[in-house]
Amino acid sequence: MVDDATRKSLGSIPLMRTKAGPRDKEAWVTRLKEEYQGLIKYVQNNKDADNDWFRLESNKEGTRWFGKCWYIHELLKYEFDVEFDIPVTYPATAPEITLPELDGKTAKMYRGGRICLTDHFKPLWARNVPKFGIAHAMALGLGPWLAVEIPDMIQRGVVTYTEKKG
Amino acid sequence: MSVAELQRRITQLEEELRKARRGDAAPEREKITKMSGEVVDTNPYSRLMALKRMGIVEDYEKIRTFTVAVVGVGGVGSVTAEMLTRCGIGKLQLYDYDKVELANMNRLFFQPHQAGQSKVDAAAATLRSINPDVHFEVHNYNITTVDNFDHFMDRIRTGGLEGGAVDLVLSCVDNYEARMAVNRACNELEQTWFESGVAENAVSGHIQFLIPGETACFDCAPPLVVASQIDERTLKREGVCAASLPTTMGIVAGVLVQNVLKHLLNFGQVSYYLGYNALVDFFPTMTVRPNPQCEDSWCRKRQAEYAARKAAEPIVEKVEVVEEEVVHEDNNWGISLVDESAPATATAGQVTGLAQGITTAYDRPAPSLPDDLTSSPPQDATSLDDLMAQMKAL
Numbered sequence: 001m002v003d004d005a006t007r008k009s010l011g012s013i014p015l016m017r018t019k020a021g022p023r024d025k026e027a028w029v030t031r032l033k034e035e036y037q038g039l040i041k042y043v044q045n046n047k048d049a050d051n052d053w054f055r056l057e058s059n060k061e062g063t064r065w066f067g068k069c070w071y072i073h074e075l076l077k078y079e080f081d082v083e084f085d086i087p088v089t090y091p092a093t094a095p096e097i098t099l100p101e102l103d104g105k106t107a108k109m110y111r112g113g114r115i116c117l118t119d120h121f122k123p124l125w126a127r128n129v130p131k132f133g134i135a136h137a138m139a140l141g142l143g144p145w146l147a148v149e150i151p152d153m154i155q156r157g158v159v160t161y162t163e164k165k166g
Numbered sequence: 167m168s169v170a171e172l173q174r175r176i177t178q179l180e181e182e183l184r185k186a187r188r189g190d191a192a193p194e195r196e197k198i199t200k201m202s203g204e205v206v207d208t209n210p211y212s213r214l215m216a217l218k219r220m221g222i223v224e225d226y227e228k229i230r231t232f233t234v235a236v237v238g239v240g241g242v243g244s245v246t247a248e249m250l251t252r253c254g255i256g257k258l259q260l261y262d263y264d265k266v267e268l269a270n271m272n273r274l275f276f277q278p279h280q281a282g283q284s285k286v287d288a289a290a291a292t293l294r295s296i297n298p299d300v301h302f303e304v305h306n307y308n309i310t311t312v313d314n315f316d317h318f319m320d321r322i323r324t325g326g327l328e329g330g331a332v333d334l335v336l337s338c339v340d341n342y343e344a345r346m347a348v349n350r351a352c353n354e355l356e357q358t359w360f361e362s363g364v365a366e367n368a369v370s371g372h373i374q375f376l377i378p379g380e381t382a383c384f385d386c387a388p389p390l391v392v393a394s395q396i397d398e399r400t401l402k403r404e405g406v407c408a409a410s411l412p413t414t415m416g417i418v419a420g421v422l423v424q425n426v427l428k429h430l431l432n433f434g435q436v437s438y439y440l441g442y443n444a445l446v447d448f449f450p451t452m453t454v455r456p457n458p459q460c461e462d463s464w465c466r467k468r469q470a471e472y473a474a475r476k477a478a479e480p481i482v483e484k485v486e487v488v489e490e491e492v493v494h495e496d497n498n499w500g501i502s503l504v505d506e507s508a509p510a511t512a513t514a515g516q517v518t519g520l521a522q523g524i525t526t527a528y529d530r531p532a533p534s535l536p537d538d539l540t541s542s543p544p545q546d547a548t549s550l551d552d553l554m555a556q557m558k559a560l
């Protein structure tokens with residue numbers, strides 16, 4: 001289920017108001033603004049709480065998102081590329097968050113590096129359409145996934161620390 | 167030879183190998199222009215045409231006029247495509263964006279030497295060699311993204327043998343997002359389709375027949391699934407996303423294509439929802455009426471159109487076609503089939519009147535009525551460009 005820390009950070013993310021997907025021309029632009037507002041607030045909160053863990057940006061249309069996420073394990077920072085498309089059925093269906101570098105390294109992934117979400121995510125998302133947005137998907141989907149899977153992958157030796165260049 | 171020359175040679179050999187694997191060689195047999203029922207060992211259609219003589223199907227050759235789109239060429243879709251190919255379907259459209267992997271070898275159809283090829287290309291190559299009479303159109307992309315979705319809709323609308331819409335869409339995908347995309351497309355295009363699925367624990371599956379406006383769409387209610395009769399708390403999910411069995415997938419593909427044939431060739435009775443519980447060999451069936459408050463506006467539009475069509479229909483005496491109907495003998499085999507005569511009704515949260523053994527994947531609340539929150543845009547004058555810049559500057 002959702003732990004208290006997640007619940008708390010979730011509560012501080014502004015809710016979306018516009019039920020619109022990428023095929024809904026003008027309404028999508030409105031929704032996209034809400035998405036950015038939500039993400040900016042969430043990242044700001046994370047920074048304030050000394051728990052900054054991802055950056056995202058999108059193409060002009062807001063249909064393709066990409067960025068970085070990172071996870072601190074025993075004082076070392078492990079960083080991964082993150083990307084996803086906004087499906088045509090968004091926001092009825094959540095985006096499928098993908099970590100391409102980790103494809104094939106864990107069974108908790110579908111083909112192409114799409115993270116495998118818990119059984120609780122989908123019902124929770126479905127109950128909160130259209131209020132949940134990308135920031136919620138990050139907080140409820142990717143955050144908990146990294147917390148469980150990265151330490152496990154480090155322990156199994158499939159993820160190793162590399163010094164960041166530059 | 168220099169390194170560069172060797173590298174060129176490798177590329178060349180790889181290309182040749184790829185071609186050989188793809189089966190670019192001439193097909194095993196010549197095309198057959200007209201299906202015949204002649205029983206000779208060279209006629210691949212004799213046993214199918216025998217269905218006419220047996221009185222099961224009136225006009226089997228008609229199968230060559232149909233186009234079927236198979237979305238998802240995995241454990242269920244590939245077997246579905248093979249069955250339709252062997253049955254002599256007119257044309258198949260195949261959609262998938264995945265590659266064949268050795269990890270897929272617990273399923274039917276694909277072979278180890280095809281690893282690394284795109285599923286659609288590998289499938290089309292095998293299927294063409296099985297039956298060169300079938301026309302193939304393949305698309306190696308994910309239908310849920312904006313650009314691909316438009317193309318997908320266009321191919322459903324115009325990809326039939328005669329340039330019209332395809333006759334049926336079969337959803338054989340493994341995820342909710344893709345099912346919802348197929349649902350959206352079919353509601354918009356008023357396209358009849360079948361949905362199919364196998365549970366992630368591999369021990370149940372289902373097929374569903376969807377006629378926009380007439381039966382519940384995939385978005386009318388939370389997904390309908392076969393009750394697993396496994397205590398969810400004892401179901402261990404540690405470390406894995408999904409299990410799969412060739413048996414369950416083969417059975418689901420079998421009941422899917424069986425119902426496709428019945429629908430296209432007009433024989434027997436098509437199931438609107440047919441579940442399969444592998445643990446106890448139970449096959450519940452039922453029909454589900456659409457949800458008037460469906461979240462999909464195209465579904466609501468199709469429902470209104472269907473109601474209008476129904477209302478306009480002149481009330482005529484049903485003309486009984488006199489023919490040997492299937493006689494329902496006493497059930498001597500003890501096969502338990504549940505068929506609720508009254509259709510179930512979909513509402514936003516759950517479905518009432520579900521047949522025994524069928525349940526919804528989860529509950530969903532009724533849609534919240536539009537309040538002032540949803541009707542008014544956010545009071546923020548910041549432009550999208552500014553927001554994007556702000557995000558970048560964080």
Ligand SMILES: [Zn+2]
Nearest residue numbers: 383386460465
């Ligand atoms: Zn519907």
